[in-house]
Amino acid sequence: MTAAVSVQDASQQSSRRHEKYERLVATAQSLPRLKVAVAHPCDAASLGAVFEAAELGLIEPILVGPEVRIRAITEALGKDMSTTRIVDVLHSHAAAEKAVELVRAGEAEAIMKGSLHTDELMGAVVRREGGLRTARRISHCFVMDVPSHETPLIITDAAVNIAPTLEDKIYIVQNAIDLARAMRVDPIRVAILSAMETVNPKIPSTIEAAALCKMADRGQITGAVIDGPLALDNAIDLGAATIKKIQSPVAGRANVLVVPDLEAGNMLAKSLTFLADADAAGIVLGARVPIILTSRADSTITRLASCAVASLVADEQRKQLAVPEV
The missing domain is CATH 3.40.50.10950 (Rossmann fold)
Incomplete structure (x- = not known):
């Protein structure tokens, strides 16, 4: 055999x-x-x-x-x-x-x-x-095989960092980008997830998403196209992004999903596993x-x-x- x-x-x-x-x-x-x-x-x-x-x-x-x-x-x-x-x-x-x-x-x-x-x-x-x-923050990534989705989805961090700070998220995002590059993903499109796609001062994850995007603009995070905040639907579904009139190279096409905290990541990964028949390969980076x-x-x-x-x-x-x- x-x-x-x-x-x-x-x-x-x-x-x-x-x-x-x-x-x-x-x-x-x-x-x-x-x-x-x-x-x-x-x-x-x-x-x-x-x-x-x-x-x-x-x-x-x-x-x-x-x-x-x-x-x-x-x-x-x-x-x-x-x-x-x-x-x-x-x-x-x-x-x-x-x-x-x-x-x-x-x-x-x-x-x-x-x-x-x-x-x-x-x-x-x-x-x-x-x-x-190492000098980096250690973080976890799921590489998810979702039957209804064309490409693997990288979800981070759902297992190591419980309530990551903005500084932690710099490393979490960069670790995920490096993983995607090792997996021969091209282009790498990173969506910083929140509950909505607009910056709202009352929701800290939207502010952190905006800050991470600006860090990418200034070369503090490299190797990918990054956008956020994005809600899950308009991050991975082009139709949803079109309805919301979101103009972005990431919206609807994301292959890396960065969640606000461990609880969100864990629930997202397990929802895909148990409701969408997905599988989740796990790796720790950094x-x-x-x-x-x-x-x-x-x-x-x-x-x-x-x-x-x-x-x-x-x-x-x-x-x-x-x-x-x-």
């Missing part, structure tokens, strides 16, 4: 094709395997996804967790792990710390969440001493390496898409490191 057929099979497990995710996986398959430290893959769902991604040539996993438990689950899955490296640690907290340590030692290019809490993993990542912080966040409810194709997105981000980072300083 070829890798391409395997991707289609994984896609069909959830009763529909996922052409957008399949394209991401196919692009990532053309890149070098991503060396991924998998933190505490101690259930069938997380470990099964690791083997799927490895078999498709997306990742070269390093399994970090209790070796006895990992081997028992692997045996139950009927997988061969003779060529897979295991780093034996006692528990999930130690697994998160060791995964970060592997990145700092240059042995891994990304981290993948296994069967541990997101807070536990991110606690090790953001630790000031020995973590993976750290030294991409962090692959998966959910226990994720389908196989969604987990593969998360790995593919991380591979594309890591490839973009390699390119930037290869550019000589002027």
